[in-house]
Amino acid sequence: MDLIVVKFGGTSVGDGSRIKKAAQSVVNEYMKGSQVVVVVSAVNKTTDELIGLSNDAIGTGLTDKQKAEIMAMGELTSARLFSATIESLGVKSEFIDPYNKLWPIITDSNSLEAKIDLNTSNKKTEGIKQLVNQGVIPVICGFLGKGPSGEITTLGRGGSDITAFLMGHCLDANEVVIVTDVDGVMSTDPNKIEDAELLDTISVEELRDLATHGAQVLHPHALKYKDPLISAKIINFANEDLSSKGTRIVGPFEGEMLKCVTLYKDPISLIAIVGEAMLKKVGLMAKLTTALADDGINIFGMSAGQNSITVFVNKVDSNKAYLLLHQLVIDTDVLSSLSLGRDTAMITFVSPDIIETPGIISDITEPLRKNNINILEITSSQTAVVLFVDWEDGEKAHKLITEVLE
Numbered sequence: 001m002d003l004i005v006v007k008f009g010g011t012s013v014g015d016g017s018r019i020k021k022a023a024q025s026v027v028n029e030y031m032k033g034s035q036v037v038v039v040v041s042a043v044n045k046t047t048d049e050l051i052g053l054s055n056d057a058i059g060t061g062l063t064d065k066q067k068a069e070i071m072a073m074g075e076l077t078s079a080r081l082f083s084a085t086i087e088s089l090g091v092k093s094e095f096i097d098p099y100n101k102l103w104p105i106i107t108d109s110n111s112l113e114a115k116i117d118l119n120t121s122n123k124k125t126e127g128i129k130q131l132v133n134q135g136v137i138p139v140i141c142g143f144l145g146k147g148p149s150g151e152i153t154t155l156g157r158g159g160s161d162i163t164a165f166l167m168g169h170c171l172d173a174n175e176v177v178i179v180t181d182v183d184g185v186m187s188t189d190p191n192k193i194e195d196a197e198l199l200d201t202i203s204v205e206e207l208r209d210l211a212t213h214g215a216q217v218l219h220p221h222a223l224k225y226k227d228p229l230i231s232a233k234i235i236n237f238a239n240e241d242l243s244s245k246g247t248r249i250v251g252p253f254e255g256e257m258l259k260c261v262t263l264y265k266d267p268i269s270l271i272a273i274v275g276e277a278m279l280k281k282v283g284l285m286a287k288l289t290t291a292l293a294d295d296g297i298n299i300f301g302m303s304a305g306q307n308s309i310t311v312f313v314n315k316v317d318s319n320k321a322y323l324l325l326h327q328l329v330i331d332t333d334v335l336s337s338l339s340l341g342r343d344t345a346m347i348t349f350v351s352p353d354i355i356e357t358p359g360i361i362s363d364i365t366e367p368l369r370k371n372n373i374n375i376l377e378i379t380s381s382q383t384a385v386v387l388f389v390d391w392e393d394g395e396k397a398h399k400l401i402t403e404v405l406e
């Protein structure tokens, strides 16, 4: 028998008739023979309204603990409403909130951005499994956690998505379904650009990056709990059907989310181009990259400041790149000069934890400082930090950074 975790976002439980339709879709799936666990967000904008009320009433005097307790009222209410609606449709249901002995999500004491204790939560989920095996549909409050003293914590705004994927992981579910107010993941936010197109599939890696850069459609931390074998999709509430297609989230692909530190096998050359206020010149970057691309030269990285751009290319291409870029400097009035710098080693640190580990960059750079290794350039994204050091320092730096990872 398949076990499905279904999460309904705020708009999908936005009013009474929506709650009824949502509960009916859950009951329909149950009647088809699936086991279903429901995760609910607060009704519509309730969380914002509760925050607004507390700000008006208390202002800066509000403690984080109080704020979490107040915000939690949104999910405490919607879980009760949803569960009662399922029962009204003739199927047994139980709401599960942090006051319930079966509550599974245990966190640290951070009230507003609580960190989940995965091991304990995993064990605690056993109670939910038993409930499901008794034919009951549990309705779990999204967004909430329970801290070390039994206090309510929250997982951060939009955190119900985390609850859903966490439950999918702990219950070893067959599928996680996120029900929202759009058809799935689109080519961009359909509320901003009307002719955005629906994607049939998106990889965990792509969606995580999209979410990290502001696409509200899913919480970026939720995908941390997406197991490769659990299928997952985002569908539109309007379909009123949990088997509708939407966008399937695929992966993570084995190896891609692994943590690793690599030293690129060849030296990388730095070419620095200078010019007065060059970044104000429209199309300059395009000219520069096109000049290299036309000759098949791969760019390993670029960094830009007000008066200079540094381009990283493989040492084997460096002389050709140098000549091509020199021609560009001659032909472009805002560019004044360039120089071909020394050989560097490129070290790439990849970890899905970068996004949520404050201080990780200094953890990486501190051992280099202590060993007197100069960093010539450093760039970072949500999942990777790329460092350039002198070629001779490459192996040592690689070893030191690998130790950080371990």
Ligand SMILES: Nc1ncnc2c1ncn2[C@@H]1O[C@H](COP(=O)(O)OP(=O)(O)O)[C@@H](O)[C@H]1O
Pocket (backbone or CB within 6 Å): 008, 009, 010, 011, 012, 041, 158, 179, 180, 181, 182, 184, 185, 186, 187, 188, 189, 190, 191, 214, 215, 216, 217, 218
């Ligand atoms: N690329 C995208 N694809 C789909 N929706 C997007 C995208 N980027 C942003 N969104 C926004 O995400 C919203 C859904 O997230 P959210 O409002 O948090 O839903 P819910 O209340 O169901 O959790 C959509 O209404 C849409 O405006």
Ligand SMILES: N[C@@H](CC(=O)OP(=O)(O)O)C(=O)O
Pocket (backbone or CB within 6 Å): 008, 009, 010, 011, 041, 042, 047, 048, 074, 142, 143, 156, 157, 158, 159, 160, 161
């Ligand atoms: N209600 C919480 C949690 C949440 O996930 O909401 P939604 O699924 O509607 O984004 C919030 O507004 O932050």
